[in-house]
Amino acid sequence: xxxxxxxxxxAIVTVIVAFVVGITYMGLSRKITARVQxxxxxxxxxxxxxxxxxxxxxxxxxxxxxxxxxxxxxMITSIMSVLIIPVLRGNAWFVNLNFHGDLIxxxxxxxxxxxGMALGAGQTGNPNSAIGVTRGLSQMVGxxxxxxxxxxxxxxxxxxxxxxxxxxxxxxxxxWLMFSSPFAFIAAVMAMLGMFRYSxxxxxxxxxxxxxxxxxxxxxKYLFTLMSSGSIFAFAKLTLYVDLFMGGAGNxxxxxxxxxxxxxxxxxxxxxxxxxxTEQSIRWFWGWPTFFGFLAIIYAVVF
Amino acid sequence: MINDKNSQKIVxxxxxxxxxxxIWVLGYGTGCGAIEIPPTMTSRYDAERLGIRGAATPRQAxxxxxxxxxxxxxxxxxxxxxxxMQDPKYVVGFGSCTxxxxxxxxxxxxxxxxxxxxxxxxxxxxxxxxxxxxxxGFGKLQQLIGEGKANGATKYKENLEWYRANQxxxxxxxxxxxxxx
Numbered sequence: 360x361x362x363x364x365x366x367x368x369x370a371i372v373t374v375i376v377a378f379v380v381g382i383t384y385m386g387l388s389r390k391i392t393a394r395v396q397x398x399x400x401x402x403x404x405x406x407x408x409x410x411x412x413x414x415x416x417x418x419x420x421x422x423x424x425x426x427x428x429x430x431x432x433x434m435i436t437s438i439m440s441v442l443i444i445p446v447l448r449g450n451a452w453f454v455n456l457n458f459h460g461d462l463i464x465x466x467x468x469x470x471x472x473x474x475g476m477a478l479g480a481g482q483t484g485n486p487n488s489a490i491g492v493t494r495g496l497s498q499m500v501g502x503x504x505x506x507x508x509x510x511x512x513x514x515x516x517x518x519x520x521x522x523x524x525x526x527x528x529x530x531x532x533x534x535w536l537m538f539s540s541p542f543a544f545i546a547a548v549m550a551m552l553g554m555f556r557y558s559x560x561x562x563x564x565x566x567x568x569x570x571x572x573x574x575x576x577x578x579x580k581y582l583f584t585l586m587s588s589g590s591i592f593a594f595a596k597l598t599l600y601v602d603l604f605m606g607g608a609g610n611x612x613x614x615x616x617x618x619x620x621x622x623x624x625x626x627x628x629x630x631x632x633x634x635x636x637t638e639q640s641i642r643w644f645w646g647w648p649t650f651f652g653f654l655a656i657i658y659a660v661v662f
Numbered sequence: 663m664i665n666d667k668n669s670q671k672i673v674x675x676x677x678x679x680x681x682x683x684x685i686w687v688l689g690y691g692t693g694c695g696a697i698e699i700p701p702t703m704t705s706r707y708d709a710e711r712l713g714i715r716g717a718a719t720p721r722q723a724x725x726x727x728x729x730x731x732x733x734x735x736x737x738x739x740x741x742x743x744x745x746x747m748q749d750p751k752y753v754v755g756f757g758s759c760t761x762x763x764x765x766x767x768x769x770x771x772x773x774x775x776x777x778x779x780x781x782x783x784x785x786x787x788x789x790x791x792x793x794x795x796x797x798x799g800f801g802k803l804q805q806l807i808g809e810g811k812a813n814g815a816t817k818y819k820e821n822l823e824w825y826r827a828n829q830x831x832x833x834x835x836x837x838x839x840x841x842x843x
Contacts, residue, residue, distance in 0.1 A: 398708040405713060412684040415677035417749040420721065571718035578721030578748045
């Protein structure tokens, strides 16, 4: 009984840490974008204020059942993935739900939320939402291919589908997977650019073009749910990358440093790039990233 | 305890503080004043440092910024946009045209006083107001929100018949969905 309470508390702490870290990263990205554009920029805690304001707004919008459930799907996906991914190496607090085979489960759960959101956005009847959804799903077809190839290469090379096992491999060999299977890392990082949806791959939200896309009918508390689930999901993805390719983290400070270093890649690439069109984006993902995915699989088979 | 008067006061204080420092603006830029918004938002004056940023849709916005004159045709769209926004919401009248008609005071198809049709919280006068004036107007709005005095939306709900009568007077073909908040 005591252990159960311990697990539940650990899960709650994980979600809170993910929320705080993720939303701080988003605030920092706004600040860094502003500095790149030679502005002063909002304070790094601006997103906390935005979240608080959105939570305190009323939401009198009704388009149907799925419209209310769509943001909840996103939230469920984010919390599920952050609980499945091991946050720290061998820490009693962050054991959560990871099991053998969680890498395959992660592949499935990561597309579950966007699909639920797509149903919800479809029911609002807003044309911007519908265009945003089709774009988002097309782009997902684009970046999932190199991403799955990278993961399959790792699974083949080390004969495991467990994230914890992959972390143990890195500890035993004393070498991060980003060096011992570099092509998988390159393919995965290129896929990450699409996952984070910063420009040039911000074709889903597409400010000034689609009016924030799938979430254009969501205001107030719905937008708060989407925003917090987005930040939790960002943390989950970054932690997954750190676990897989950078040997995991021994404590939270190390985790924050490593995840932020990774987060800078899509963010700085986004600040300096204009937006792709949908077909350009998909062509990009099916070009070099898929090539590196193939190389990773060949590397895994040969070595 | 939750419905206690003092705890409500604390909640109001915190949420007003958040609302004041995070203003998402829906710029209704059909008037000429819209040209002053880009310099306000970009590097020179950088409104984002005060928490002011653009919102994509009426559902997400807090402030409806009416930049300049409104013809009777656009007024209909503005009313519809305003009624889609979520509470608490504010209207900022921008430029002389929203105050008394400005240089279009005797035009046959523009409205003169915006306050008769929508509850304006803050006016920014000038033709055109410079970005400094715009920021000062938003500063005034922030002050009102912090004090809990920016209650145009409540006024609109309470005096809906009066506003509707005024609106229907200038819009002859009134085909609009009925909203009930």
